[in-house]
Amino acid sequence: MQKSPSRKNRQRQRPKARQKFFSSFFSKFIAQTSNVNSRLFIVWAVLVTAAFGLAVNLYNLQIIRGPKLTQRARNQQMVNLRLFVPRRPVVDRNRDMLAMDRPVYTMYVHPKLFDKSNQEIAKLLAPIMGKDATELETKFESKKSGILLSSALPEEVADRIYSLRLNGIELTQKYSRFYPRQDLVAEVVGYVNVDRRGQAGVEYSQEKLLERSLKTVRLSRAGNGALMSDHAPEGFLHSDDLQLQLTIDSRLQRAARNALQEQMDKYRAQRGAVIVMDAWDGSLLSLVSLPTYNPNQYSKANVSLFKNWTVADLYEPGSTFKPLNVAIALEAGAIKSEDTFNDPGSIKVADRTIRNAQNKSYGQINIAQILQHSSNIGMVQMIQRLQTPVYYSWLEKLGLGQSLNTDLPFVVASQLKSLEKFSASPVEAATTSFGQGFSLTPLQLVQLHGALANGGKLVTPHVVKGLIDSKGQIHYTPSYPTPRQLFSPVTSQKVVEMMETVVANGTGRASQIPGYRIGGKTGTAQKAGSSGGYISGAKITSFVAILPVETPRYVVLALVDEPKGANAYGGTVAAPIVKAVMEALITIEKIPPSQSIQ
Structure with missing residues (x-):
């Protein structure tokens, strides 16, 4: 049987056990502490490395690549929006x-x-x-x-x-x-093509006034692509309500077109035109040329119609220029209003013999009768009293040989021979006295007669009144040259009163309107050919009127190109057109009668 340790031996063994325990404990503790420190170091090292990497990346993003990334972000967050801006409307004088x-x-x-x-x-x-x-x-x-x-x-x-x-x-x-x-x-307004660019009329000549400024704005958008209106620039959707107002009266335009079309159909004419101008300021109340086109279907039209022939084609005015020659002779002091001339029916100038229409002779006639009968012989004798250089300088003063200043496009310059050629033969001045040997546009002839109607001033014919808003308030008015004085008011009025006798007793009787004093002049001119000379049997008939004679203001011109028939003259073809237009003008403008209607 084994003996248990004695108490004394047990007491000796206890300190050794404690020592062994503490030794083992501290060994384990030290080992564990060493493992923790290693792990902490590793974690710390990883964190430091990561932080350094982040710092480097942040520096790269913020400093090195920052501007480019910022711009890229803005491009993703913003959108360029080009707004459609309608072309401004065009309205007539009555809106x-x-x-x-x-x-x-x-x-x-x-x-x-x-x-x-x-x-x-x-x-x-x-x-x-x-x-x-x-x-x-x-x-x-x-x-x-x-x-x-x-x-x-x-x-x-x-x-x-x-x-x-x-x-x-x-x-x-x-x-x-x-x-x-x-x-x-159409001949005034014109049209725009598929690219919305004006190609004729005021759509072409007034492009800057008709086109509103195009705006491109940058708007922020949300993550789903929706535009953020709160970031829109102030007033970016604002568009003016301005309209381009013309001086044209659509009612008068329609009356003029109907009257012209009727006579063109009756005389089987090639083309025709009617122009009505307020001579006080040059505003055109009507400008008609036929044939014309529908601007809504411009692709179906003849391209020759896109140029308004009243400003783009030249013609010899014939006898409608005679009142201006009378004004020149009066203003230059070559004649007096009471002078008379003998018209035997023909006159020899250099190697040419000049005759009146239909070889008529009128005997002793005064200046008013020269206009009444449209005497070529009387006009030649009148202009012969002027020295050629003086007469030529007056023609230049009228603007012959120059371009007409107007706001309509495709204007061509009138043609006048050089002074050298004009002075080479007395025939040049003689033929010019009755409106041949030079050419101008119908609108320029109206401008010159406007100088007779307004006291002698050369105004600028125009169709643009200005830009107005929806309430009719004017926001822009174009500026035109200061009218140039051509004739004295006295001379101008004398000529207009002489023109009155043409309507009362002469070739312009078909334009008479009871109760109104009207001055006028007929014209039946030979038509010049493109290669020189005159086209056999072709003529341009015309009539120009000024009313009312006591206070002249309005000029009305009608032209009919190549009317057919034996009785096709300015007094038979064009004068009735002017009468119909004047009747409409009197109603629209409320022009009071000149005298009591009998």
Whole structure:
């Protein structure tokens, strides 16, 4: 049997056990502490390395690549928005609309998306679009998608198609220039092409006034792409309501067109024109040229019609220039208003013999009678009293040989021979005395007669009144040259009163309006050929009027090119046109009678 340790031995063994325990404990503790420190060091090292990497990356992003990244972020957050800015409307003097932008639609169809048969869709669309159903069905069968049916569908038609709620119909809105008066003022307003650029009339010459400034704005957008209006620049959607107002009166324009068309049809004429000008300021109340075109369908028109021939073509004015020669002779002191001349019917000048129309002779006649009978012989004798250089300087003073200053496009310069050629033979001055041997535009002739009507001042013919807002307030008025004094008021009035005798007792009787004093002058001129000389049998008939004689203000000119018939003269063809236009003018302008109507 084994003996248990004694108490004394047990007491000796206890310190050794404690020592062993503490030794083992501290060994384990030290070992564990060493492991923790290693781990902490590793963690610290990783953190320091990561922080350093982040710092380097942050430096690279913020300092080195910062500006580029900022710009890239802005590009992603911002969008450039180019706003559609409509072209300004054009209105007449009464603010009636002549040209405007209106929404139209491009229409594509995609038959593969139809929820009905091609035949059914064709039958639904045909009456709305004004097309044949069979023709539409054939188009639908030509391909499965992307068939263009219309490039300019009116808004009201598009609305009706929308209301059908058909699948496979694609309508895209755009804006198109529209001319509600169609061909009424085409020769003045003109048209714009598919690129919205003016090609004729004031659409071309007044492009800067009609085009509003185009704006490109940068807007912020949200993460889903929605535009953030709170970041929009102030007033970026603001668009002015200005309109280009013309001096043209649509009512008078229509009356003039109807009167001109009637006479052109009656005499089978090639073309014609009517111009009405307020001589006090040069504003044109009507400017008609026929034939014309519909600016809504300009692609179907003859391109020659895009240039208004009243400013773009030259012609010899013939006898309508005689009153101006009378004014020159009076102003230069070569004649007096009471002078008389003998008209035997012909006169020899150098190697030429000049005769009156139809070889008529009038005997002893005064200056007013020279105009009444349109005596070429009397005019030649009158101008012969002027020295050639003096007469030529007066023609230059009138503006012959120069371009007319106006706001209409495609103006050509009038033609006058050089002083050397003009002085080479007395025949030049003689033929010029009755309106041949030089050429000008119809509008320039109106301008010159305006100087007789307004006391001798050369005003600028124009059609632009200015820019007005929706309330009719003027925001811009074009400036024109200060009128140049040509004749004295006394001379001008004397000539107008002489012209009155033409209407009362002479070749202009067809323009008489009871109760109104009207001055006028007929013209039946030979038509010059493009290669020189005159076209056999071709003539231009014209009549110019000034009213009212007691306080002259308005000038009315009518021209008819190549009328047919034995009785086609200025007094028979053009004078009735001017009468009809003046009657409309009297009503529109409320011109009071000159005397009591009997």
